Amino acid sequence: MAERLGDADSVERYGVAGLALGRRISYDVKANWKLIVENFMECYHCATIHPELTEVLPEFADGLAAQYFVGHGAEFAEEARGFTVDGSEGFDRFAGIADEQDRRYYAITVRPQVFLNLVPDHVIMHRMFPLAPDRTLVECDWLYAPEVVASERDLSKSVELFHRVNSQDFDACERTQPAMDSRAYRDGGVLVPSEHHIGAFHRWVTDHVPTPEAEECP
Known part of the structure; x- marks a missing residue:
């Protein structure tokens, strides 16, 4: 987390361990978990499939991924009063967060399979459980x-x-999943320099997740 925000204390200020569960929704996604991680880490798609999100976080409409910049949080739109579907007011901000964290959205990938989304009045956490390759x-x-x-x-x-x-996002991942069977995707496809953080994830997977070939070796 310090690698993402530049300061581990930045996450501690949200007091995640002391928060209460307000809602849980489970999604059965017909896609590989690594594809879901890649989707979360980039924002090329944001302008075309996330109209509600880009209304609240306008910089996402330009394809900027919050996780590309260490310590960066996407700023709320000037007219947005809260991180809500219509930009209306949410709840009181957490007492512990710093002023510079107010009206900001931070996204963190906790490898291998957890996402944290931090906003001033709530936290959204994703946990992924692979059921099959797809x-x-x-x-x-x-x-x-x-x-x-x-x-x-x-x-x-x-x-x-x-x-x-x-x-x-999950609909996009499901539509992308069939192409992952291509031999061209064996090593994760082609990345451009601005996707260095996704490249780092690919290297982490290669180093930490056994391949079927490796498991067969004596």
Whole structure:
């Protein structure tokens, strides 16, 4: 996490361990888990398939991936009052976050199979469970301050934003999955310099995840 934000304390300020579960949605995605990770780490697709997200985070419409820049958080649109599906006001910001973290979205890939999405008033966490080479169960949790959950306030607008993002992303991954059977994709395809962070993920997979050939070796 320090590698992503440049400061491990930046994550601690959100107090993730003390947050309460507001909503959990499970997605049965017909795609390999590594493809889902790649999708999360880049944003070329954001302008074309994430209209709600780019309304709240306009820099994503330019294809900028938050994870490309160490310590960078995508700034909310000036007119957005919260990280919600319609830009309406959310909840009180977490007491521990710094002023420079307010009205910012941070995305973190915790290798191998966890995503953290940090915004001022809630945290969205994805966990992936590979079921087959072309199928992954993704559990997505929306976490809030305990008092927000206890108050039974309406969470739907903050949940709906990333539920739509998830559905859009997973549909894209499912449509991309068939091409992964190509021999050209054996080593992860072709990357450009701006995808250095995805290249680092490929190297991590190569170093840490056994291949069938390696498992057969004595």
